[in-house]
Amino acid sequence: MKYKLLLGVLALASIKAYAVEGVVVNDRGAPVAGAIVKGLSSAQAVVTDEQGRFFLQGDSNEIHVMAAGYSHRMLHLHEQEDGAIVVTLSNTVIEQVDVIGLPVHASVIESSVPVTVLSGDALRRQQAATLGDSLGRQPGVNTNFHGSVASTPVIRGLSGPRVLITQNNLDVSDVSRVGPDHSVASEVSTAQQLEVLRGPATLFYGSGAIGGVVNVVDRRVPISSETRGEVLLSRESVDKQNLASFNASSGTDNFAFYVDGFSRESDDYDVPVALDGEKTVANSDEESSGYTLGSSYLLDNGYVGISVGRLDREYGIPGHSHGGHEGEEEGVYADLEQDRYQLISEINLDSPWLNAIHTRASYTDYSHSEIEGGVVGTQFFNQSSELRVDLFHRELAHWKGAINLHYKNSEVEAEGEEAFTPPSESETFALALMEERHFGDVLVQMGARIEHVTVSADRVLLPSIEVHGHDAEEEHHDHGDEVSRVFAVDHDFSPFSVSLGAVWDFMPGYNLGISVSRSQRAPSASELLSFGPHIGTGAYEVGALFALHEEDGELHFALSDSDFELETSNNIDLTFRKHEGDVGIILNFFYNQIDDYYYQGATGLFAESGHDHDHGGEGEHEDELPVYLFSHADAEFYGFEAQGIWKLNQHWQTTVFSDYVHAELSDGTVLPRTPPLRFGADLEYSGERTSATLSWTRYAKQSDVADLETTTDGYDMVDASVSYRLPIGSKDVTLFLKAENLGDTEALVHTSFIKDIAPRPGRNFTVGIRGEF
Amino acid sequence: MKQQNTIFKLQALVMAMSAVLALTACGGGDTRIVEREPIVTDDDDHDDHNHGGEAGGRLFVLNSGELQAEVFDLDDNDLITSIALDAIPSSVYASGTYRYAALIERNANKVSFVDGGLWQEPHDDHFDLYSSMPKLINFSLAGSRPTHFVAHDGEVAIFYDGDAAADSNASVQVITDELIAGAGIPAQINFDMPMHGVAEPRGEHLLSTIRRDDEDSSSNNVILPDQVGVYHLHNGSYALEQTLDLACPDLHGAAQNEGHVVFGCSDGVLLAIEGDNGDYSAQKIDNPDSLIEGARIGSIWGHEASEQFIGLASSGDVSQFFVIDPVLGELELVDWEPLENAKPVARGFAYEAEQFVILDNQGYLTQITPHQEGDYTHWEYSGRIEITGADLSAMPEGANFSMTFSQNGHTVYIADPISQHIVIVDLDTFEVSGEIELDYVPSMITWLGIAEEHDH
Structure with missing residues (x-):
């Protein structure tokens, strides 16, 4: 029951051996179409149909449900009884996207460390030729603006060897941490999302991430x-x-x-x-x-x-x-x-x-x-x-x-x-x-x-x-x-x-x-x-x-x-x-x-x-x-x-x-x-x-x-x-x-x-x- | 079974966590530093790279007694380095753009080079300045009896006299500093007999002396040539394009400026005048009456900034300087007011041809300067300073004063073998402005560095 309280979920869930099925609704009971339901692996993801229904293959102890305009939901399927799961999403004004850069599934609202994600239209609107300039308007992030050609992000006043830049969680491997005139070897216009972990993230990324990632x-x-x-x-x-x-x-x-x-x-x-x-x-x-x-x-x-x-x-x-x-x-x-x-x-x-x-x-x-x-x-x-x-x-x-x-x-x-x-x-x-x-x-x-x-x-x-x-x-x-x-x-x-x-x-x-x-x-x-x-x-x-x-x-x-x-x-x-x-x-x-x-x-x-x-x-x-x-x-x-x-x-x-x-x-x-x-x-x-x-x-x-x-x-x-x-x-x-x-x-x-x-x-x-x- | 499994997994997790926690003690660091063989900067792989020409230049000083050379930094007159040499050169010249000192080892049939370590390289619309440690470089030139070394506009023509005794003929090699730096192969002219000749490089052209068969030669001393040929450079080799139609008996001494090349002959001077099409016409100025008996003009100096040349004729104790005006076709004696027994040992146009200075064997530096009178420029004595107070009889045997001109300022450097120092003379004030102490007898000196650009 505690998970129901915790997550605000009205759910009767089952832990099926190799599949999970259910329906996603909003807090007025209307089905949510197009919601993404994920298992533990990001490969294990499906989209709800017009009636808000989903059928997720494979075994999973938890599911994550997200839809535009709704707060991200995570459901633990422990101790759930058999039956279809009903996931209720509450509307939200905070853009909630899964953070790929964290090893455990999390969205911006679920992490104890502050995370910002820039994606979709907002990313395209703010993208610039350089990484720092693209992120320069995110809370806690500034650009060290280097004449539009080579900026890097400054997180809470820290930059250089303290802010790690990664591409799909792997070190970007350039020399941008050494000099402000060295461009970050990564491109924003083809990226799907930019994630910023503010504060120490050495736990996930090691030495170079003491100021953030x-x-x-x-x-x-x-x-x-x-x-x-x-x-x-x-x-x-x-x-x-x-x-x-x-x-x-x-x-x-x-x-x-x-x-x-x-x-x-x-x-x-x-x-x-x-x-x-x-x-x-x-x-x-x-x-x-x-x-x-x-x-x-x-x-x-x-x-x-x-x-x-x-x-x-x-x-x-x-x-x-x-x-x-x-x-x-x-x-x-x-x-x-x-x-x-x-x-x-x-x-x-x-x-x-x-x-x-x-x-x-x-x-x-x-x-x-x-x-x-x-x-x-x-x-x-x-x-x-x-x-x-x-x-x-x-x-x-x-x-x-x-x-x-x-x-x-x-x-x-x-x-x-x-x-x-x-x-x-x-x-x-x-x-x-x-x-x-x-x-x-x-x-x-x-x-x-x-x-x-x-x-x-x-x-x-x-x-x-x-x-x-x-x-x-x-x-x-x-x-x-x-x-x-x-x-x-x-x-x-x-x-x-x-x-x-x-x-x-x-x-x-x-x-x-x-x-x-x-x-x-x-x-x-x-x-x-x-x-x-x-x-x-x-x-x-x-x-x-x-x-x-x-x-x-x-x-x-x-x-x-x-x-x-x-x-x-x-x-x-x-x-x-x-x-x-x-x-x-x-x-x-x-x-x-x-x-x-x-x-x-x-x-x-x-x-x-x-x-x-x-x-x-x-x-x-x-x-x-x-x-x-x-x-x-x-x-x-x-x-x-x-x-x-x-x-x-x-x-x-x-x-x-x-x-x-x-x-x-x-x-x-x-x-x-x-x-x-x-x-x-x-x-x-x-x-x-x-x-x-x-x-x-x-x-x-x-x-x-x-x-x-x-x-x-x-x-x-x-x-x-x-x-x-x-x-x-x-x-x-x-x-x-x-x-x-x-x-x-x-x-x-x-x-x-x-x-x-x-x-x-x-x-x-x-x-x-x-x-x- | 399921229960057991869970407990086992829990234990594993606890073990993993405690393993991590056990490592907390390692939160430190360790540094090992091993010192290696130090690098003594031989700046070849660490060239200082500069822009602009603020360097004061360097001075190459030959110490014949100890078979070595020293190079001084003229910014502060400090010794940069000493360089051991293989042989004592018979003469030392600066290369075309003053990067190298060329050591003419006449009897060894070899020209060696010391890299003075200051040079510039073109870089778009400007030059980058480089400096490195001076050193004797591997590159050298071989040829029979290298003698006259004529530099003009970055090029140098080295005239090899050849040696009848060794059955080797005369030749000319033309080099540039880039060729030396790149250890290239110089363009060459080979003659079919030996001669004591001279060649003047002029870009794609080269004017060289030509010796005729003895029966045809107008020279009294047949080792001296009597003709001038115009050679043209095609694909790296010179071809004789034209032989000037006026003879120059006992040709010795040559100089050039923008439009003219002048050769000294026993009966006057031969002018080679460059026409619009790159062809040359010849003209002769006969010896004037003022020339003393038994003398001829045997050495000539020219400068890009002067239309006139200055030639030297000597006989016995008398040394006469003549202004050679190729435009007016005149030779005019210059009264340089020589002191008794004064024989010029070094001389030349100083910086921008505003002066001509003569160093004599009495230890005096005489300045003559041009004066415009109507259309004609006369050269007159304008001053003299003593550059040594030493007793001339103490001059070490075989030694003499020597002089070199700075190419980026109004300064000459004079080596005084008696007092064992270099005297620095400021030509603007015509005063001794400094000295560089030595602890040996300097035999020859030459200025190296980056010459200032002139407005021609």
């Missing part, structure tokens, strides 16, 4: 042979972007096939206020294309499939240009290539031990070259392989869960003048256990993960660079033999993460979540081993392996004496959700205390970049960069995300949201590029054929700034969109018009490394057509 989900490994597809053509005004993308799947009884492709081309984008006399951001153009092919073998108890994907991307790197003669700018652009192979399988088992085995494996070969005037300046390579195996055990004393085995290997290499990190190999073995159980109205989720991480680098260089302060009289350069010390470095880390959470359905349609976690992260190779100029961040970066020593009044770098601590996050998340009825509310509060937070501290010193970016300028230190040294100190992050949705009537709905994060080191130093307070509102209309949105976002002024950082003014962004579904048979063809930054407001992005040279684009109109079949 962004999972890009597509159907590259198809799970059904249903024939469906999507085509999109659009044109944007601000950067003359043309985009064409499609994805389609089909198949036979046993085989499913998938194909997608996209092509995008854009020019430098316009800005409202001239920069250096030009109302465009120089070198912000982009050209990319890619395709994916996938195929699966469909089994009675699951599927196994593989996919091959190719991504090519060429993009200018704003702010990374060499002045040519007579003031002409010569842009540096990046040429990125990636081949990705994935194997995904979900097999349901009839074993006394295990319910199912989910396997995900990938091999990715990534390279990108930074090209200056036709000559390759720096090349980055990342070859990685990964294997995740989730073993779902049979329910034990009502605990359900899985053991996760995880292996990841990544060989990263950089060659050329900005190769600031030595070649390194990082290897991770991990074992994790995730369990959940309902105790009455309370769902308890817990888990632990032990990892073994090795970071090996054969040739870590410590060049004898000259560093000096700027007030000191410039010394003569010593051109004697320059000696670089060479080290072979092997780091072994054993991060351990543990998490305990609970979701209490204290009354129907409401819940309260709490999640307490202690997560550890091994510092990344670039944080440990870097030594060299990094033009993308405008810094001479020195890893934590090194420290400044003073000898005879002269400063030089030598090996650090201090230990390399694991970064440890102690995080508390509180979540309140009202998820049924015409008003939906989600509130999250978090407090994250991080011990040994690795950060780059300004040393006040300067070193030669080895790369003069200025021709004949008179600047005193034109070819020098400030030296930043990675070190660790305790840090504190706290903040909130709030979202309220009110359905005014059948056609109109309004949403308000706000988020905030405060980030500082224990000595009170504010961390740089922390997102400002933000709030906003949307008004949405959805008619039979026409739908429209009007949205407003206010970014407050950010005056909590780090040393050497400047404050950033606040600004308002107003966007609007209209779409019209053409009356063409059963096909769904939609024309849309989208307007962004209607006020043509100059907007500097505080989270960007290049906020002063690359503000957000000016007023932009997008016109396009989208078809689904």
Whole structure:
């Protein structure tokens, strides 16, 4: 009976050996057609018919039922009596989609950790050329906007090696975690949904996920042979972007096939206020294309499939240009290539031990070259392989869960003048256990993960660079033999993460979540081993392996004496959700205390970049960069995300949201590029054929700034969109018009490394057509 | 049975969880660091890459006594490195774009090169500047008795005199710095007899001396050629296109500027004038009356920025400089007001041809400068400074002062073997502006680096 209370289900259910049947109705008793009913495996899914009926093959202890506009339902089939199941869905204003990135079935309202999913029309409306910009309006997520070409998401003020980007739960395997000018090697226009796990997710993903995870989900490994597809053509005004993308799947009884492709081309984008006399951001153009092919073998108890994907991307790197003669700018652009192979399988088992085995494996070969005037300046390579195996055990004393085995290997290499990190190999073995159980109205989720991480680098260089302060009289350069010390470095880390959470359905349609976690992260190779100029961040970066020593009044770098601590996050998340009825509310509060937070501290010193970016300028230190040294100190992050949705009537709905994060080191130093307070509102209309949105976002002024950082003014962004579904048979063809930054407001992005040279684009109109079949 | 199963599964779960918890003790790290052989930067694989020409250049100084060379950084006058040499060169020149020091080992029939380590490479609309550690490179040229080394506009023509005793004939090789860097094979002209000749590279053309059979030659000293041939480069090899119709008896010394190539003859100077179609016409300027008895113009200097050439004629203790004006067809004596017994040991147009400076064996640097009078440019004495206070009798045997011009500033460097230092003279102020101390007798010096672009 407790499950009936817990889930608000009016059900008489049966546990049949090899099939489950039932009917889905709404809370007025009317059948819900088109609801998706899933068993444990996502392959085990059916859609209800006109009468709301479903018949699910295979054995399952639980079913998940979801339908547009209704709150997601999960039913436990324990101790149910024979008979057809009646599932009652309550209407909701909160979009509820299954989170693929969590190993256990969950939707946004069922998890103790805060999750956001962007999918369907909302995804298409917000998709941008880069991942960060696509997610930049999600609660708790900001973009580190890098001139429209290379943004990555900032989750609760954390980014870089703390936010893991995954593609179908597998590491995206690029070098975007190392530099803000490195694009994320994943494409949004062909993706099915974007998932954001805010807060520590090391339990599921390991070291790189201490700040959160962004999972890009597509159907590259198809799970059904249903024939469906999507085509999109659009044109944007601000950067003359043309985009064409499609994805389609089909198949036979046993085989499913998938194909997608996209092509995008854009020019430098316009800005409202001239920069250096030009109302465009120089070198912000982009050209990319890619395709994916996938195929699966469909089994009675699951599927196994593989996919091959190719991504090519060429993009200018704003702010990374060499002045040519007579003031002409010569842009540096990046040429990125990636081949990705994935194997995904979900097999349901009839074993006394295990319910199912989910396997995900990938091999990715990534390279990108930074090209200056036709000559390759720096090349980055990342070859990685990964294997995740989730073993779902049979329910034990009502605990359900899985053991996760995880292996990841990544060989990263950089060659050329900005190769600031030595070649390194990082290897991770991990074992994790995730369990959940309902105790009455309370769902308890817990888990632990032990990892073994090795970071090996054969040739870590410590060049004898000259560093000096700027007030000191410039010394003569010593051109004697320059000696670089060479080290072979092997780091072994054993991060351990543990998490305990609970979701209490204290009354129907409401819940309260709490999640307490202690997560550890091994510092990344670039944080440990870097030594060299990094033009993308405008810094001479020195890893934590090194420290400044003073000898005879002269400063030089030598090996650090201090230990390399694991970064440890102690995080508390509180979540309140009202998820049924015409008003939906989600509130999250978090407090994250991080011990040994690795950060780059300004040393006040300067070193030669080895790369003069200025021709004949008179600047005193034109070819020098400030030296930043990675070190660790305790840090504190706290903040909130709030979202309220009110359905005014059948056609109109309004949403308000706000988020905030405060980030500082224990000595009170504010961390740089922390997102400002933000709030906003949307008004949405959805008619039979026409739908429209009007949205407003206010970014407050950010005056909590780090040393050497400047404050950033606040600004308002107003966007609007209209779409019209053409009356063409059963096909769904939609024309849309989208307007962004209607006020043509100059907007500097505080989270960007290049906020002063690359503000957000000016007023932009997008016109396009989208078809689904 | 079912009951048992459940209990067993429960135990398994507990075991799995406790296994995980037992590992909590491992939440730490361990680092092993092994230091390896350090890398001493030989910048070949780590070239500093710069844009623009702010580097001050480098100075190659030959230490004949110890069979080695030193290279100094002229930004701060600090020693960059010492380089052991295989042989003592008979002369040292800078290569076409001043990257390399060419070491002419005349008696060894070889030309070796020291990479000065400063160069630039074209990169779209600008040049990227590179620097590396100077070193003796593997590349060398072979030929019989390399002697005259003429650089023009990035090209160098090395004239190999040949050796009658060894039955080897004269030849010319044309090289560029790119060819040296790429260890390429130079285009070559082979003659059928030895001669003490000279060749002037001019892009697709090359003007070389030609020695005729002794019975036809107008030269008194028949090892000296008396004709000039115009060679044209086709597919990497030179073909004789034209032989100038005026003879130049006892030809010695040559120079060129934009429109003219001048050769010294015993009876005057021969002008080769480039026509619009790339053909050359010949003209002769006879020796003037002011030329002293027994002398002839045997060395000539030219500069792109000067229409006029300057030639030197010497006899006994007298050294005369003449302005050669190819447009007016005149030779005019320049009174350089020489001190007693002063013999020029080095001279040349300084930077942009605004001056011509003469270093003499008495340790003085004399400056002559052009003065416009109507349409004619006269050259006149305009100053002199003493560059050594040392007793000239203390000059080590076989040594002499030597001089090299900076190609990116108004500076000359003079090696003083007596005081064992390099004197730096600022030509703008015509004063000694600095010195580089040495602890050996410098025998030859040459400036290396990146020459400043001139507006022609």
